[in-house]
Amino acid sequence: MTDVLRRGRASLAFSFFVQGATFALLVTRIPAIQDRYGVSDALLPAFLAAVPILAGVGSVTTEQLVKRIRPSVLLRCLQPVVMLALIGVGSGDRLAELGLALAAFGLAVGGLDASMNMLGVSLQRSYGRSIMLSFHAAFSLGGIVGASLAWVGAHWHLALWVSYLPVVAVLLPAVLIGSRWYVDAGAGSDAEDGEGGETQSLVFKLLLPLCLVMTFAYIGDSTVSNWSAKYLKDVLGSSEQLSTVPYNVYMVTTLLGRALGDAGVRRFGAVAVVRLGAVVAAAGFAAVAVAPGAWLGMLGFTLVGLGLCVLVPQTFAAAGRLFPGASDAAVARLNVFNYVGFLIGSPLVGALGDTWSYRGAMLVPMVLVLVTLVYARSFAPRPDRYGGEHERPRTADVGRGSNGL
Numbered sequence: 558m559t560d561v562l563r564r565g566r567a568s569l570a571f572s573f574f575v576q577g578a579t580f581a582l583l584v585t586r587i588p589a590i591q592d593r594y595g596v597s598d599a600l601l602p603a604f605l606a607a608v609p610i611l612a613g614v615g616s617v618t619t620e621q622l623v624k625r626i627r628p629s630v631l632l633r634c635l636q637p638v639v640m641l642a643l644i645g646v647g648s649g650d651r652l653a654e655l656g657l658a659l660a661a662f663g664l665a666v667g668g669l670d671a672s673m674n675m676l677g678v679s680l681q682r683s684y685g686r687s688i689m690l691s692f693h694a695a696f697s698l699g700g701i702v703g704a705s706l707a708w709v710g711a712h713w714h715l716a717l718w719v720s721y722l723p724v725v726a727v728l729l730p731a732v733l734i735g736s737r738w739y740v741d742a743g744a745g746s747d748a749e750d751g752e753g754g755e756t757q758s759l760v761f762k763l764l765l766p767l768c769l770v771m772t773f774a775y776i777g778d779s780t781v782s783n784w785s786a787k788y789l790k791d792v793l794g795s796s797e798q799l800s801t802v803p804y805n806v807y808m809v810t811t812l813l814g815r816a817l818g819d820a821g822v823r824r825f826g827a828v829a830v831v832r833l834g835a836v837v838a839a840a841g842f843a844a845v846a847v848a849p850g851a852w853l854g855m856l857g858f859t860l861v862g863l864g865l866c867v868l869v870p871q872t873f874a875a876a877g878r879l880f881p882g883a884s885d886a887a888v889a890r891l892n893v894f895n896y897v898g899f900l901i902g903s904p905l906v907g908a909l910g911d912t913w914s915y916r917g918a919m920l921v922p923m924v925l926v927l928v929t930l931v932y933a934r935s936f937a938p939r940p941d942r943y944g945g946e947h948e949r950p951r952t953a954d955v956g957r958g959s960n961g962l
Contacts, residue, residue, distance in 0.1 A: 561738075561740060562680065562683055562684065562740060562742065564738040564740075565676075565680060565738055565739060565740025565742065566680055566684075566688065566691075566740075567735075567738070568735040568736065568737075568738040568739055569673065569676050569677060569680065569692060569739060569740075570691065570692055570695040571695070571731070571732065571735045572632065572636060572673055572732060572735065572736070572739075573673060573677075573692045573693065573695040573696040573699065574695040574696065574698055574699035574702075575636065575640075575699060575728050575731075575732045576636070576639070576666075576669060576670075576673065576696060576699065577695065577696035577697060577698065577699025577700040577701075577702075577703060578699035578700065578702050578703035578706070578724065578728065579639055579640055579643055579699075579703065579724075579728075580666070580699075580700065580703065581699070581700040581701075581702075581703030581704045581707065582643060582703045582706065582707050582720070582721060582724065583643055583646065583662070584782075585703070585704045585707040585708075586707050586710070586711070586717060586720070587601075587605070589711065589717055590646060590647075590655070590717065593647075593650075593717060594649070594650075594651070594652055594655045595652075596652070596655070602904075604655070604656070604659060606900060607656075607659060607660065607663060608659055608662060608663040608666075609663065609896035609899045609900050610663070610896070610900070611659075611660055611663030611664045611667065612663045612664070612666050612667030612670070612895075612896050613667060613893045613896040613897070614663075614664060614667060615663065615664040615665060615666065615667025615668040615669075615671075616667040616668065616670065616671045616889050616890075616892040616893050616895075616896075617667075617889065617890075617893060618664075618667075618668065619631060619667065619668040619671040619672060619889050620671070620885070620886050620889035620890060622668070623672070623675065623885045623886075623889070627741045628672040628675040628676050628679075628741060628885060629672075629676060629736070629739035629740070629741050631668060631672045632669065632672040632673060632676065632736065632739060633733070633736040633739065635665045635668045635669040635672065636669060636732050636733075636736070637729055637732075637733065638661060638665040639662060639665045639666050639669055640725045640728065640729050640732075641661075641725070641729075642658050642659075642661040642662035642665060643658075643662065643721050643725065644718065644721055644722060644725055645657070645658030645661065645662075646658040646659060646662065646717070646721075647716070647717030647718040647720065647721040647722075648717070648718040648721075667892070667896070670892050670895065671888060671889040671892045673692070674692075674873045674888045674892060675884070675885045675888045675889070676739060676740070676741065676742075677689050677692045677870075677873065678873055678874060678876070678877035678884050678888055679740075679741065679742040679877070679884065680740060680742050681874055681877065682742065682877060682881070682884075683740075683742035686819075686823055687818075687819040687822035687823050687827070687874065688819055689819070689870040689871065689873060689874040690815045690816075690818035690819045690822070690866075690867065690870045690871070691815070691816070691819055692870070693815050693866070693869065693870040694812055694815035694816045694818075697808060697811045697812035697815055697866070698812055700808055701805075701808050701809065701812065703724075704805070704808065706720070706724060707720065759880055759883045759886045759887055759890065761890070763879060763880075764876060764879065764880070764887055764890060764891065766932040766935045767872050767875055767876050767879070767891055767932070767935055768890075768891055768893075768894040769894075769928070769932065770831075770868060770872050770929050770932055770935075771868075771869065771872050771891055771894040771895055771898065772894045772897050772898040772901070773898065773922075773925040773926055773928060773929060774865055774868040774869050774872070774898065774926070774929075775869070775894070775895055775896075775897070775898025775899050775902060776898045776901055776902035776905065776921075776922050776925055777838060777842070777861060777865050777902070777922040777925070777926050778865055778898070778899075778902070779898065779899045779901075779902030779903045780842075780902050780903070780906050780919070780922045781803070781804065781807050781858055781861055781862070782804060782903075783902070783903040783906070783907075784903070784906050784907070784910075784915070784918075785800075785803040785804050785807065785858050786800040786801055786803065786804065787800070787915075788845070788854065788915055788919070789802075789803060789851050789854050789855070791915070792854075792915050792916065793848060793850055793851045793854045794850070794851065795851035795854075799851055800851075802855060803854070803855050803858040803859075804858075806855060806858065806859050806862070807858050807859065807861065807862040808862070809862075810859050810862035810863045810866070811862045811863075811865070811866040812866075813863075814834075814862065814863045814864075814866035814867060815866050815867070815870065818830060818866065818867045818870070818871075821867075822871070826937075826938075827871050827874065827875065827936040827937065827938070828933050828934065828936050828937050830867050830871065831867065831868060831871050831929065831933050831936045832929075832930055832933045833864075833867075834863075834864045834865065834866070834867040834868050834871075834929075835864065835868070835926050835927060835929040835930055835933075836864070836927075836930075837860055837863050837864030838860065838861050838863075838864025838865045838868075838923075838926045839864070839923045839924075839926045839927045840860055840864070841856075841857045841858065841859070841860030841861035841862075841863070841864060842857065842861060842919050842920065842922055842923035842926065843857070843920075843923055844856060844857030844860060845857035845858060845861070845919045846916045846917070846919040846920050846923070847916070864926070865926070868929065869895070871936055872891065872936075873888055873891065873892075874936075875935055875936045876888055876891045878938055879935070902922070905918075905921065906918045906919075906921065906922070909921060
């Protein structure tokens, strides 16, 4: 394993960490943002929905851009845009300024998510073993740090820009320095496939099972993110203070599951890990739906975190294996369904909770996560023409660092 790959892996993990912290700083201060700009409860959903919609546009645009620009270059350019857009959200005064800052954040974060995962997939291919979960573990760690910093800002009643500026001032230079070691370890959009050297085309029909898994995983994730506190307080009768615990525990278990997940994939294979993750997450939602009290409900949300945490990273990795000659395009297309799940999940659970019951609503993400079992074979490694797997190291490509290494 070369020093180039090791530096590339460390710098990309730090990029995931920064993105996790930045995203958490935004979403955990939504009430403060609403108060600052005087956004009504009726208008707030439109602002919140615009971010994932524009992120999907950014991801689709990235699919085209990487045909001409290396993913590492895009990532180096987009990460500062996301962080500066965060400052814009915290420092404006008018709704138009909020809309402009959120639009920039959404478009940039879509390209950022896509390009980060493109680099992660190509690095995993060069490593020849599962490392994708470690990148998403760094994202989870960043989310925990960002949420903690947001709590400090809220606790001390700091203005949004005062909370955001020191974080960006520290992380932005660090991530720009670290970006010197990004590695395009075999660009997936122009990699050769087959003896004839033809570029592999992306067939969406083959990618569709992974798109569905991605959607179902984010429906589950958005259910926990948006409804766990309300569910514990209103349905299970917990205190307001206790109702804030499930999401924090969910984030911690997500971090632990991802930190250990790569070892599980190497030992038992991606198919077994995905199946286990789906069963554990479904069991968690079932426990939440039947919980007689708050503590069992928190245990259920904890199981959801342990189960869901492996699905998204392995879905990106599976797309890279399925289209080794077009992995950049596959990752960008798949990344759109991250936002589709996020857009569907919260309104779906809310509507079912209001018209039926919130206990019954928790059964919907349970069933959807279980559908992942039907598509588990899509996560199996596929033999290549050398008799190995698509995960094997590609020694001809590993020297392509973003700084010319």
